[in-house]
Amino acid sequence: MNRTADKRRFWGDIAAFAALTLGALCMVGPFVWMISTSLKPIAEQYDMRLIPQTMTLENYPRLVDIMPIHLQLLNSFIIAGISTFGQLLTCSMAGFIFAVVRFPFRNVLFVLLLITLMVPAQVTVIPQFIVFRFLGLYGTQAPLYLPAFLGGAFGTFLMRQYFLTIPSELAEAARIDGASLARIFFTIYLPLAKPALAAFAIFAFMFSWNDLFQALIYLPSNMEQTTVTVGLALFQTQYAGQWPLMMAGSLLAVAPIILVFFFAQKYFMGGIAMSGLK
Amino acid sequence: MMANLRPLGLERAWLLIFLLPTLFGLALGAFGSIFATLSISFMDWDLLTPPVAAGFSNYVGLPDDRLFNQAFWNTLAFAGLYVPLTVVISLFVALGLNRKLPGTTFFRIAFFLPTVSSPTAVGLLWTWIYAQDNGVLNEAITALGGDPVRWLSRDVALYSVVIANVWGAIGGGMIIFLAGLQSIPRDFYEVADLDGAKPWQRLWFITLPALAPSMFFQTVLTTINAFQAFDYIYILTRTGNGNSNMPTLVFSIYRSGFRFFRMGDAAAQAVVLTAIILVLTFVYFRLQKKWGATA
Numbered sequence: 001m002n003r004t005a006d007k008r009r010f011w012g013d014i015a016a017f018a019a020l021t022l023g024a025l026c027m028v029g030p031f032v033w034m035i036s037t038s039l040k041p042i043a044e045q046y047d048m049r050l051i052p053q054t055m056t057l058e059n060y061p062r063l064v065d066i067m068p069i070h071l072q073l074l075n076s077f078i079i080a081g082i083s084t085f086g087q088l089l090t091c092s093m094a095g096f097i098f099a100v101v102r103f104p105f106r107n108v109l110f111v112l113l114l115i116t117l118m119v120p121a122q123v124t125v126i127p128q129f130i131v132f133r134f135l136g137l138y139g140t141q142a143p144l145y146l147p148a149f150l151g152g153a154f155g156t157f158l159m160r161q162y163f164l165t166i167p168s169e170l171a172e173a174a175r176i177d178g179a180s181l182a183r184i185f186f187t188i189y190l191p192l193a194k195p196a197l198a199a200f201a202i203f204a205f206m207f208s209w210n211d212l213f214q215a216l217i218y219l220p221s222n223m224e225q226t227t228v229t230v231g232l233a234l235f236q237t238q239y240a241g242q243w244p245l246m247m248a249g250s251l252l253a254v255a256p257i258i259l260v261f262f263f264a265q266k267y268f269m270g271g272i273a274m275s276g277l278k
Numbered sequence: 279m280m281a282n283l284r285p286l287g288l289e290r291a292w293l294l295i296f297l298l299p300t301l302f303g304l305a306l307g308a309f310g311s312i313f314a315t316l317s318i319s320f321m322d323w324d325l326l327t328p329p330v331a332a333g334f335s336n337y338v339g340l341p342d343d344r345l346f347n348q349a350f351w352n353t354l355a356f357a358g359l360y361v362p363l364t365v366v367i368s369l370f371v372a373l374g375l376n377r378k379l380p381g382t383t384f385f386r387i388a389f390f391l392p393t394v395s396s397p398t399a400v401g402l403l404w405t406w407i408y409a410q411d412n413g414v415l416n417e418a419i420t421a422l423g424g425d426p427v428r429w430l431s432r433d434v435a436l437y438s439v440v441i442a443n444v445w446g447a448i449g450g451g452m453i454i455f456l457a458g459l460q461s462i463p464r465d466f467y468e469v470a471d472l473d474g475a476k477p478w479q480r481l482w483f484i485t486l487p488a489l490a491p492s493m494f495f496q497t498v499l500t501t502i503n504a505f506q507a508f509d510y511i512y513i514l515t516r517t518g519n520g521n522s523n524m525p526t527l528v529f530s531i532y533r534s535g536f537r538f539f540r541m542g543d544a545a546a547q548a549v550v551l552t553a554i555i556l557v558l559t560f561v562y563f564r565l566q567k568k569w570g571a572t573a
Contacts, residue, residue: 008477009477012377013377013379017380019374020374024385026445027392031403093299101283101289101293103293113304116309121506123551123552126315126544130314133325150300150302168282171283180289182296210395210396212398212513213532217532229396232399247402253399254395254399257395258395265390268394
């Protein structure tokens with residue numbers, strides 16, 4: 001190509017690189033500040049140096065003394081784990097049926113399912129709350145994971161799209177050999193869908209782990225039973241201004257997901273990209 | 279390939295078993311809930327005494343309710359800032375990343391980090407940044423000789439909350455746009471280069487039109503998210519008396535329904551919220567059809 005175009009491209013790259021660096025600093029900077037603050041003694045919390053003058057881990061045990069955050073992390077983990085299992089199971093089953101089996105009203109049903117993507121959670125939560133209260137489950141963890149066993153539009157759509165890429169000859173051949181639908185699903189389709197399952201599992205876990213709204217509604221005050229998000233929100237009102245403690249708690253709440261993210265980032269990003277495909 | 283197995287005999291049973299959770303979810307979870315929420319919106323119910331029919335009173339009362347009015351306009355203002363900012367910034371980030379510069383992997387991880395992090399936990403961090411006394415931002419401002427700003431007060435909270443929410447949402451949009459950019463065929467650009475197209479012409483006549491589907495998808499998604507935003511708002515703007523310096527509709531629903539147990543009132547607000555989302559989605563789809571026809 002000619003030299004002016006190359007030159008323009010070069011300066012464009014420089015400008016883009018500078019802008020991206022600045023943007024990335026804005027994205028990562030707050031996390032660095034979170035870590036830094038969590039390592040400062042309370043007495044030095046208003047010392048604005050990035051590297052703490054006195055570095056200490058004392059905030060973590062102190063936090064556990066004040067609030068059972070270790071139990072809350074465990075609760076979040078259990079609730080997110082059960083939810084993820086429920087979502088994976090029910091959404092992949094439905095996705096498989098929608099992708100592979102022909103039955104009456106298949107398209108109508110699928111469209112109805114997609115429509116529910118537009119129904120805000122705030123609409124379903126009111127009757128759901130009343131039902132769970134009526135069942136005596138208010139104040140327990142069950143309302144936070146039971147709904148995960150009722151499928152969902154996002155996951156079913158994601159799994160269906162993936163199952164559609166699997167050659168249907170596989171299913172037809174297995175069927176001629178006398179395999180049942182369940183067998184075809186568990187021995188052929190599920191093993192082949194590992195990338196989609198991994199991406200969806202990460203998402204389901206993350207949504208459940210990060211959820212505040214539902215947890216706040218069903219487990220608003222029991223410190224031992226509730227999730228880490230509600231714990232942090234309660235902590236905020238009671239220990240305002242104790243930033244090192246608060247940042248230690250925040251770090252504990254974001255660390256598990258960020259760790260998984262570092263090791264499985266292609267699944268994270270793949271999941272989002274998949275949901276955007278037509 | 280779409281397989282079209284016709285279920286025979288026992289397979290019908292398996293089909294039902296596999297679909298049962300989803301059918302339940304659709305009937306009870308989704309459509310049953312819509313119906314139930316609509317019904318409850320015509321009642322007064324505190325969950326302690328039996329529900330009382332209330333006609334349209336829950337709706338008629340809304341325009342006079344000062345808190346609802348605040349929440350309604352806050353939600354619209356929030357969405358009006360949040361949606362364009364999120365879509366445009368994440369588009370620019372994706373365009374920058376698509377230049378295949380050194381460090382692209384690092385940049386991608388950096389921009390995506392806020393998207394995977396718990397908004398509650400990161401929200402606490404933002405309260406530290408925005409804090410009025412000795413907060414990170416105000417320390418920086420006073421060090422430079424300026425006057426501290428009350429970032430989370432009634433007048434400013436909207437902008438502070440939008441910044442935190444956009445910060446947390448750029449990563450998701452970036453991935454959608456990157457996927458869209460990578461699906462544009464190379465030869466489009468090669469032909470443009472042969473014709474001597476300038477960079478802005480490549481952007482305006484090739485890249486942006488090719489990205490239209492991603493932009494449409496991302497705008498709809500971001501709009502739905504905007505009307506449901508809760509976590510950052512709850513953490514950043516909640517006041518001591520359980521209200522908020524910037525209540526939104528979702529916050530108001532949460533407060534009426536699950537703090538004061540005024541179920542009818544909360545349901546009516548939820549219906550209003552859903553109606554807004556449905557109308558906007560409908561408008562987007564109409565606009566897409568219109569533009570799709572001329573393109």
